[in-house]
Amino acid sequence: MQSTIAAIATPLGSGGVGIIRISGPVSKLLGQRIFRSSRSGFTDFRPYVLHHGTVLDARGTTLDEVLISYMPGPGSYTGEDVIEINCHGGPLVLQAVLERVLELGAIPACPGEFTKRAFLNGRLDLTQAEAVAEMIEGRSVQGLAMAASKLGGLLGDKLRALRNALEELKIELCVAVDFPEDEVECLEPEAFARRVEGVLDETRELIAAYARNRCWREGALVVLAGRVNAGKSSLMNGLLGRDRAIVTNVPGTTRDYLEETIVLGGMTIRLVDTAGLRETRDQVEQVGVERTRALLQEADLVLLLIDGSRGPDQEDESLARSLPREKLVVVGNKVDVCGEEPGWKRTWEEAGYAPLMLSARQGTHLDRLEAVIIQCLTRGQAEADQGGLVPNLRQKQGLEQGAKALEALLDDLKAGVPYDLLAVHVDAACTAFMELTGEITSDEVLNAIFKDFCIGK
Numbered sequence: 001m002q003s004t005i006a007a008i009a010t011p012l013g014s015g016g017v018g019i020i021r022i023s024g025p026v027s028k029l030l031g032q033r034i035f036r037s038s039r040s041g042f043t044d045f046r047p048y049v050l051h052h053g054t055v056l057d058a059r060g061t062t063l064d065e066v067l068i069s070y071m072p073g074p075g076s077y078t079g080e081d082v083i084e085i086n087c088h089g090g091p092l093v094l095q096a097v098l099e100r101v102l103e104l105g106a107i108p109a110c111p112g113e114f115t116k117r118a119f120l121n122g123r124l125d126l127t128q129a130e131a132v133a134e135m136i137e138g139r140s141v142q143g144l145a146m147a148a149s150k151l152g153g154l155l156g157d158k159l160r161a162l163r164n165a166l167e168e169l170k171i172e173l174c175v176a177v178d179f180p181e182d183e184v185e186c187l188e189p190e191a192f193a194r195r196v197e198g199v200l201d202e203t204r205e206l207i208a209a210y211a212r213n214r215c216w217r218e219g220a221l222v223v224l225a226g227r228v229n230a231g232k233s234s235l236m237n238g239l240l241g242r243d244r245a246i247v248t249n250v251p252g253t254t255r256d257y258l259e260e261t262i263v264l265g266g267m268t269i270r271l272v273d274t275a276g277l278r279e280t281r282d283q284v285e286q287v288g289v290e291r292t293r294a295l296l297q298e299a300d301l302v303l304l305l306i307d308g309s310r311g312p313d314q315e316d317e318s319l320a321r322s323l324p325r326e327k328l329v330v331v332g333n334k335v336d337v338c339g340e341e342p343g344w345k346r347t348w349e350e351a352g353y354a355p356l357m358l359s360a361r362q363g364t365h366l367d368r369l370e371a372v373i374i375q376c377l378t379r380g381q382a383e384a385d386q387g388g389l390v391p392n393l394r395q396k397q398g399l400e401q402g403a404k405a406l407e408a409l410l411d412d413l414k415a416g417v418p419y420d421l422l423a424v425h426v427d428a429a430c431t432a433f434m435e436l437t438g439e440i441t442s443d444e445v446l447n448a449i450f451k452d453f454c455i456g457k
């Protein structure tokens with residue numbers, strides 16, 4: 001028999017109310033043993049009704065005053081019988097009530113186990129289960145909206161529709177193989193290719209939505225880099241709107257990196273001020289410079305700061321060259337000293353860099369920089385996608401597998417490969433989509449998905 005699991009479903013800390021969640025065949029029995037109703041006539045829980053009373057320990061002493069609800073399977077969140085105990089939201093209260101529930105025979109839930117059971121019991125498909133985690137981790141209002149429509153089943157529906165389209169194509173392939181001489185049924189290769197391309201285009205559109213919206217969903221890492229004294233820490237402070245980083249005219253002021261979170265246009269951004277790049281004998285600064293280089297690899301966007309009054313040097317040029325264009329914004333600082341059009345700017349413009357001139361200290365044109373940051377992080381589309389067909393990383397990878405299979409199918413079709421050999425590609429694409437919805441699944445995939453959930457979800 002399936003075990004009955006229990007966990008604290010709310011964050012540990014003081015709160016108005018904290019919830020213990022119990023799911024499994026004996027959860028109602030556990031609820032009845034632990035609960036004493038404040039109504040004399042109470043005999044049994046009524047589904048989806050809050051019951052007021054107390055939770056008792058083994059000796060009959062009160063642990064807490066609570067509201068309890070009972071949600072019978074298979075209609076509950078997990079699909080099993082569920083009991084929820086609404087306690088006072090103190091960590092010790094919740095711990096004591098949970099321990100009592102465990103004493104009576106429940107087993108502590110693993111991370112994500114309630115949602116995993118909901119999936120295994122067919123209450124959610126896999127895209128919806130993943131959306132639950134995306135709701136909790138939401139980094140922007142826009143990202144939250146994407147998770148909410150995924151939770152509503154939109155992406156799952158889309159994937160099933162694509163798969164159905166492929167199943168139909170496969171039937172036609174089979175008919176063409178079985179009745180090759182039948183003129184009426186015979187497959188017309190070009191029309192067939194167009195329909196495959198239709199599915200492929202929709203798949204590619206989903207893949208593109210991942211890249212476009214990734215930073216809305218996950219937040220972004222923006223790194224301030226450049227030579228010592230360029231004004232990185234000043235810009236950090238300017239963007240933060242407060243004096244966080246130490247600023248002096250001593251080159252090498254920042255030796256370790258500093259990280260703060262800002263919200264630009266609704267997007268959550270980890271902003272990192274780094275140690276200025278230069279050769280140095282200072283051991284601490286050396287480690288700082290190494291860390292800067294590691295951060296540059298990881299960054300979604302690098303702001304390369306150039307002291308406009310001195311102009312760039314070779315170090316700046318090689319740093320610019322080492323980064324992919326779409327990851328780089330060149331910023332010319334100290335416009336109050338060098339003016340909007342210093343001589344070096346033209347050279348960099350000719351090389352295709354379009355330096356953005358500003359003054360970190362005086363706050364001039366910081367608004368322009370903020371707009372450019374959002375533009376770059378969203379690939380030029382400063383609005384998040386509406387409508388919510390936005391995959392996560394796993395989903396994007398599955399879609400890429402599907403797209404690859406469809407591309408192979410089109411290649412073979414053009415090369416005149418016999419129809420009976422084309423079906424493998426259709427099958428491969430179908431499998432990729434079914435692994436995303438969870439119609440096909442493995443322990444490995446499920447464990448990878450649910451291990452990152454919190455306990456009690």
Ligand SMILES: Nc1nc2c(c(=O)[nH]1)N(C=O)[C@@H](CNc1ccc(C(=O)N[C@@H](CCC(=O)O)C(=O)O)cc1)CN2
Nearest residue numbers: 009019021047048071074075076077078084114456457
């Ligand atoms: N207290 C509490 N809040 C919560 C959850 C929960 O489990 N408990 N949820 C999850 O973590 C989310 C809500 N998800 C849920 C999804 C379905 C059902 C459910 O029982 N559905 C029945 C409804 C029957 C009815 O309305 O009478 C059904 O679909 O048949 C409950 C919660 C967010 N808030």
Ligand SMILES: Nc1nc2c(ncn2[C@@H]2O[C@H](COP(=O)(O)OP(=O)(O)OP(=O)(O)O)[C@@H](O)[C@H]2O)c(=O)[nH]1
Nearest residue numbers: 228229230231232233234252253254276359360361
């Ligand atoms: N005139 C002018 N000076 C600036 C501007 N921004 C920064 N500075 C000055 O440039 C010097 C260096 O600024 P920081 O912000 O410490 O530079 P940094 O790039 O963090 O330097 P390191 O931490 O040493 O790598 C300070 O004296 C700042 O006041 C600006 O917009 N105009």
Ligand SMILES: [Mg+2]
Nearest residue numbers: 232233253254
């Ligand atoms: Mg600094």
